[in-house]
Every structure is written in C-alpha cells, then in structure tokens.
Amino acid sequence: MRTVAVVGASLSGMYAARELRAQGFDGRLVIVGDEPHRPYDRPPLSKDFLTGPADEDQLALTDAEETAGLEAEWLLGVRARGLDARGRTVLLDDGRTVPADGVVVATGASARSLTGRDLAGVHTLRTLDDARTLRAELTRGPRRVVVVGGGFIGAETASSCAALGHTVTVVEAAPMPLVPQLGPEMAAVCAGLHRRGGTELVTGASVAALHGTVAVTAVELSDGRTLPADVVVVGIGAAPNTAWLAGSPLVLNDGVMCDDGCVTSLPQVVAVGDVARVGGTRAEHWTSATQQPRAAVANLLAGRTVRSARTVPYFWSDQYGVRIQFTGRRLAGDTVRVAEGGLTDGAPDGDGLLVRYERDGRTTAVLAVDRPRPFMRARRELAREAELVRPATS
Structure with a gap:
C-alpha cells in the first residue's frame, strides 16, 4: 500500500492520519478537507468558544510540529465529489483526482436546517465558520434567542446564550427533550436544568414558519404561538455526508455501512466518525470519532477485519x-x-x-x-x- 487518502479533515480523519503513521504506514498520505481550516475540535463551539474564553488557537487539533511529523499532503478547501467504481480513486470538485491504494472515509455530517425562507439571523452550529458568525451576532447587545431543538447541541447553545445574558427559548417538538437518549425520568431532570438556568422550554410544538423580511423577527409554532426572535439557532440533528459517494459501490443507509471493524463493502476502504454506520449503529459522539480510527486503520493495513471498533458508548454535555x-x-x-x-x-x-x-x-x-x-x-x-x-x- 503506497498511497492512502483520508477524505475528511475532521476529528476522526485526523485520528486516522495519526494511526496510519503510528501503525507503520510510511507511504504517501493525502488528507482532503472541504473546509479551509486544519482539523479542529467541535465540542467547544457551542460552549467556551461561543461564550468567549476559548479562541481559535485552542480549538486546533494539531500544532506545527505534529503537522510536519505526519508528512501529509493537505488538500483543504476542496470537496470530494465522487469515488470511482473500483473505489480506489477520489474525485475532487476542482477536477483533480487522488489515486489511492486505501481510502478512509471521514466526511462527517452536516447540520440539518429548516426548510423555507433564507433570513439573516438564522443559524446552525456545526462548523467553525458557523460559530464565528453566531458569536459575532451574540455580541451586538441583548438578543431574543430561539433555539430550535432540545438535544445536546441545542441545550448547550441555549446555556451559552443564557450565560451571555440573552433571553432564550428552546423549542422541542417531542413532549420532552432527550427521551431517546436518557429515558423519560432522566430527560425530565435535564429539562429542569433549562428552567433553573432561566431558559423557557416549549415542548410538543414544531416550527411552522419564520417571519421577517431580510432578517428574522419571529418564529411561528405549530400550536399557533408566535415567539419574537432576533436570533434563531437550529439544532435538529445532522445528516451524514454521503452524497459524494452516490453511484459508488459502497452501501449507504444513513451513513456508510460497515462491519464491526469499520470495514466497508469495498476492499481497502474503511469509514470512521459521524459518517460511519459501524455494526448497524451510527454514533455522533467525540469518543467514537477518536476510538474508531485505531481499529479501522489496523483493518485497512491488514486487508481484512482483525480488530473490532465496537466499544461501550460514552458522551458528555456541559450545560448550565x-x-x-x-x-x-x-x-x-x-x-x-x-x-x-x-x-x-x-x-x-x-x-x-x-x-x-x-x-x-x-x-x-x-x-x-x-x-x-x-x-x-x-x-x-x-x-x-x-x-x-x-x-x-x-
């Protein structure tokens, strides 16, 4: 194996690159990323970065010394648009191709957005650029913030906005947020954190419409209520970035289908992180993204599944x-x-x-x-x- 392409300059992509070198791969290593930034840590985006204590340097996953030590070719700010039928050449949207003996798919997931009008003041929070834009808006004085979605990203964002002194309302379509993850008893406990933190929690209602001409001014709910809003943050989950793999031999079903070792249906192609459905489960957690690459790379270099990536799920959330x-x-x-x-x-x-x-x-x-x-x-x-x-x- 002379060339390995890591598609996705993400957390899992960075860990895969480290594992390739740590496990003895000394060939050509190409890392492709659609963002112009080197890999960075996402969890602080909804917390310390949004509220101010963390700066962009603290988000970086690599320093100059490690970057040099990886001896990788970085192709940043360019999107992968396809994988050839044999699954061994990555096609880029600028016309270039990256022939490879092995491929690590680490393209992550993208935030789901509300359908409808494109208004200023409506945000998602998934990337560094998203966080930069939202942070700048939250520094313009007191804002009426509506967070759509009561999952962990929504709760953390609501907590950060409340800590900055804004008036915050969380809208959750389910009767209670976090029931699938925690069950009804403990979901009720976490719902209580919103009230204790001074955030209004509206459940059992979805967004019917956004109002405004150029910028958002209000959120209309399915139960007929209208919430005034200067800022809307949409946190309704993420979709795996698999569109570029359409037409390839890979099996896609809410992610790239893999066995327990992150090995796909194509020889010499593995998938890790938010885009990977490992052993039937797709886990959008920091821990999975950092643990899967060790097994995935071992299996890629071995040419077969010799190690399992299945671990006991773990996640955390800081709020209020x-x-x-x-x-x-x-x-x-x-x-x-x-x-x-x-x-x-x-x-x-x-x-x-x-x-x-x-x-x-x-x-x-x-x-x-x-x-x-x-x-x-x-x-x-x-x-x-x-x-x-x-x-x-x-």
Whole structure:
C-alpha cells in the first residue's frame, strides 16, 4: 500500500492520519478537507468558544510540529465529489483526482436546517465558520434567542446564550427533550436544568414558519404561538455526508455501512466518525470519532477485519454549569435507580447525581450529573463486562 487518502479533515480523519503513521504506514498520505481550516475540535463551539474564553488557537487539533511529523499532503478547501467504481480513486470538485491504494472515509455530517425562507439571523452550529458568525451576532447587545431543538447541541447553545445574558427559548417538538437518549425520568431532570438556568422550554410544538423580511423577527409554532426572535439557532440533528459517494459501490443507509471493524463493502476502504454506520449503529459522539480510527486503520493495513471498533458508548454535555455524562446502552423498560445523590423538586441536589439503568440485575447504562469520579468507576465496570461478552474477531 503506497498511497492512502483520508477524505475528511475532521476529528476522526485526523485520528486516522495519526494511526496510519503510528501503525507503520510510511507511504504517501493525502488528507482532503472541504473546509479551509486544519482539523479542529467541535465540542467547544457551542460552549467556551461561543461564550468567549476559548479562541481559535485552542480549538486546533494539531500544532506545527505534529503537522510536519505526519508528512501529509493537505488538500483543504476542496470537496470530494465522487469515488470511482473500483473505489480506489477520489474525485475532487476542482477536477483533480487522488489515486489511492486505501481510502478512509471521514466526511462527517452536516447540520440539518429548516426548510423555507433564507433570513439573516438564522443559524446552525456545526462548523467553525458557523460559530464565528453566531458569536459575532451574540455580541451586538441583548438578543431574543430561539433555539430550535432540545438535544445536546441545542441545550448547550441555549446555556451559552443564557450565560451571555440573552433571553432564550428552546423549542422541542417531542413532549420532552432527550427521551431517546436518557429515558423519560432522566430527560425530565435535564429539562429542569433549562428552567433553573432561566431558559423557557416549549415542548410538543414544531416550527411552522419564520417571519421577517431580510432578517428574522419571529418564529411561528405549530400550536399557533408566535415567539419574537432576533436570533434563531437550529439544532435538529445532522445528516451524514454521503452524497459524494452516490453511484459508488459502497452501501449507504444513513451513513456508510460497515462491519464491526469499520470495514466497508469495498476492499481497502474503511469509514470512521459521524459518517460511519459501524455494526448497524451510527454514533455522533467525540469518543467514537477518536476510538474508531485505531481499529479501522489496523483493518485497512491488514486487508481484512482483525480488530473490532465496537466499544461501550460514552458522551458528555456541559450545560448550565453542570456536566452530564452517560455511558452504556439504555433499553426501553430498564429500571432507573438513583445510586448516589438525590433529587429535589426534580432537579439534582447540590452534590450531583449518579443513576444506574438496570435490567435483570445487570447495569446497562449509567448517567451522572456532576459526579465524575463515581461515573468513571462505573464506566470502567461496563467496559470490563463488555469485553467479557464480546465475541472474538476472526
């Protein structure tokens, strides 16, 4: 294998490039990215970068020394438009081609947007350029902010806007945000964080229309209410960036279909990060994006699946001054048990909360609110149990 192309200068793409060198690949390494920026960390975009403490230098995933050490060719600000029928040449939208012996697909996902009118003041928050634009707007004095979507990105953005002194309303179409991830009992606890942080939470309603001429002035909801708005932030999920792979032999279904080792249906092509559906699951979490490349690269260099990338899911969220951590696979019907801390009026006590999801006497998942040490112990326990039951990869 003389040339490997990493398509996507993303978190997972950067980790894949590191793994290629760490695992002994000394050939030509080409990294293609549609943004003009070198790889950067996205989680701070909705938190410290938006509120001001973090600058762009602190977001960078590499420094000059590491960049030089990778000995990679960087093709930035250019979009991949196709993968040839054999799956070994990447076609770029500027007409260039990158022939390769191996390909790592790491093109991530793009924020979903509201359909309808294109008005100033309506934002998504997925890229550095998105965050730059939103941060600039939030510094122009008090704003009435409507956040559409009560998931983790929406909650973190709402928390940051409230911390900056803006009037914030979160609109969630479901009866309660985060139910699929946390279940109804603990979703109610997280919903309480909005109220405690001074944010209004509107549930059971979707956006019917945006009002304004040049800039947005109001959000009309499906229940007939109208919310005045100077800024609208849309956080309704992300779609995997697979359009450039249409017509290739890769199997696409809400992501690039892979086995447990990130290996696709094409020889010498693996996929990692938000774009990859690994073993039937597509996980849009920082941890998955950093852990999958190790197995993916090992399998790419071996020419077959020799290592599994399946790990116990883990994610975290910082909002309204608390850290929420979750690990495991919650199942509908699991018993929810408060193992440490407690609740007062539906909100975590001052010393935090540790909750175990249990089924048939076994812990399936763990949630913590400001209980990092007990949580990490529980996370290690779940990881050990998963290793005991995981089948060997042949």
